[in-house]
Amino acid sequence: MKWPAIGYLRASSLDGLWAAMAEHGAAAQIMAGGQTLLATLAFRLSEPSLLLDITHIPELRGITVAGNTLRIGALTRHVELGRDALVRAHAPLLSEAVPLIAHPAIRNRGTIGGSLAYADPAAELPACIVALDAVVVAVSAGGERRIPARDFFTDLLQTALVPGEIIAAVEIPLLERVTAIQEIARRSGDYAMAGLAAALRIEAGRVVCPRLVYFGVGNGPVLAARAAAALEGAALDAASIAAAQAALAEDLDPQQDLHGPPEMKRHLARVLTARVLGGFLPTRELAA
Amino acid sequence: MIAISLNVNGERVNRSVEPRRHLIDFLRIDLGLTGSHAGCEHGVCGACTVRVDGEIVRGCLVLAASLDGAEVVTIEGISDSGEVADLQANFVARNAAQCGFCTPGMIMTAADLLAHGGSPTRAEIREHLSGNYCRCTGYQAIIDAVEDTFRTRDATGGSAAAPGLQSSGAGR
Numbered sequence: 513m514k515w516p517a518i519g520y521l522r523a524s525s526l527d528g529l530w531a532a533m534a535e536h537g538a539a540a541q542i543m544a545g546g547q548t549l550l551a552t553l554a555f556r557l558s559e560p561s562l563l564l565d566i567t568h569i570p571e572l573r574g575i576t577v578a579g580n581t582l583r584i585g586a587l588t589r590h591v592e593l594g595r596d597a598l599v600r601a602h603a604p605l606l607s608e609a610v611p612l613i614a615h616p617a618i619r620n621r622g623t624i625g626g627s628l629a630y631a632d633p634a635a636e637l638p639a640c641i642v643a644l645d646a647v648v649v650a651v652s653a654g655g656e657r658r659i660p661a662r663d664f665f666t667d668l669l670q671t672a673l674v675p676g677e678i679i680a681a682v683e684i685p686l687l688e689r690v691t692a693i694q695e696i697a698r699r700s701g702d703y704a705m706a707g708l709a710a711a712l713r714i715e716a717g718r719v720v721c722p723r724l725v726y727f728g729v730g731n732g733p734v735l736a737a738r739a740a741a742a743l744e745g746a747a748l749d750a751a752s753i754a755a756a757q758a759a760l761a762e763d764l765d766p767q768q769d770l771h772g773p774p775e776m777k778r779h780l781a782r783v784l785t786a787r788v789l790g791g792f793l794p795t796r797e798l799a800a
Numbered sequence: 801m802i803a804i805s806l807n808v809n810g811e812r813v814n815r816s817v818e819p820r821r822h823l824i825d826f827l828r829i830d831l832g833l834t835g836s837h838a839g840c841e842h843g844v845c846g847a848c849t850v851r852v853d854g855e856i857v858r859g860c861l862v863l864a865a866s867l868d869g870a871e872v873v874t875i876e877g878i879s880d881s882g883e884v885a886d887l888q889a890n891f892v893a894r895n896a897a898q899c900g901f902c903t904p905g906m907i908m909t910a911a912d913l914l915a916h917g918g919s920p921t922r923a924e925i926r927e928h929l930s931g932n933y934c935r936c937t938g939y940q941a942i943i944d945a946v947e948d949t950f951r952t953r954d955a956t957g958g959s960a961a962a963p964g965l966q967s968s969g970a971g972r
Contacts, residue, residue, distance in 0.1 A: 520819035615931025
């Protein structure tokens with residue numbers, strides 16, 4: 513249906529934003545690309561009295577490498593994330609995730625900050641930043657605060673941001689690792705029925721620091737601790753992949769949703785585990 | 801009301817808009833540009849696809865009030881410029897428009913792919929159009945029309961001149 517009656521204000525600097533937030537308080541809703549928010553208005557899932565447009569705030573833009581960190585500004589649109597050379601060089605997991613996000617027209621507007629702040633449990637970017645052990649940089653009138661990605665997503669559509677805070681950027685540590693993301697969706701561009709973003713190192717033939725983050729199977733991105741324990745220190749082969757799949761039974765507690773029952777989600781997670789980890793094998797093991 | 805000044809299909813437009821006005825209602829109701837269609841109005845169907853600052857967007861997921869200074873191009877704009885004359889002729893030749901409701905959005909999205917050049921496969925064409933729903937054609941004819949346009953442009957060095965309405969060759 514048509515959007516409800518609403519106010520609109522464009523902030524052109526962080527100082528201007530803080531002033532507007534102080535004046536309008538909880539009635540104001542921060543808007544970045546608007547690709548989720550404006551759809552929720554049409555459904556009356558949200559009815560803020562004022563939209564505060566942050567897309568013209570220069571402090572929230574830009575992709576840079578400083579020291580051992582890749583910093584991605586919150587207003588980076590998915591299309592920009594997908595074609596950025598620094599991202600491709602230092603966080604190819606994100607480059608690989610972009611084509612999985614919705615459709616071209618949506619990717620031209622939607623932002624990484626908006627996706628993380630909305631915290632949809634089936635979205636790709638929240639899972640990716642947990643897999644990359646990134647840090648979310650929150651900013652408020654009081655200054656910046658750094659929140660580890662694994663602590664950022666607190667519950668269904670909930671984050672560690674407090675009132676008055678917005679996301680300024682995401683910082684990704686530059687580490688040697690292999691990464692991959694795969695998902696299973698009913699149609700191209702749909703939110704995933706289940707997905708997996710993974711990062712790990714292989715040293716002397718052994719898996720080191722595996723991070724398997726499942727999405728679409730819980731209230732947020734799920735970092736699978738037991739599956740990681742099953743892989744840590746093992747050679748990556750059919751046996752260790754099977755052990756990780758078996759360990760998932762303890763890691764995941766999916767709820768029934770539109771797509772199907774918990775057991776189907778568990779099955780999809782096991783399938784994705786084999787596909788993603790199998791993709792890290794130097795040569796495919798072929799049946800004789 | 802929010803005062804905005806923007807460029808629509810090459811013409812300067814100054815208006816005051818309610819913040820609740822999305823871009824498609826602004827184009828259709830305020831400017832009378834009814835070629836862009838309002839379908840689902842929550843970002844799913846793609847019937848409202850238009851260009852903002854050179855990139856396709858969902859017109860139903862953009863506030864008109866946020867477009868001060870923007871450059872908007874609609875199906876009327878790319879039709880009048882001739883940019884998609886060949887694509888439109890191929891839609892006719894392949895019967896890729898049936899009820900026609902999705903067609904302006906399909907043309908805008910296909911034009912975006914064509915503007916990027918290259919020689920996409922059918923699968924890549926499908927992927928680019930995957931956010932545009934058609935409830936009539938079953939998509940095959942639409943993919944055919946887009947594929948024909950790429951093939952013809954490859955052969956003629958990128959010209960968008962309309963090939964006429966004759967059948968454009970063997971099917972598959």
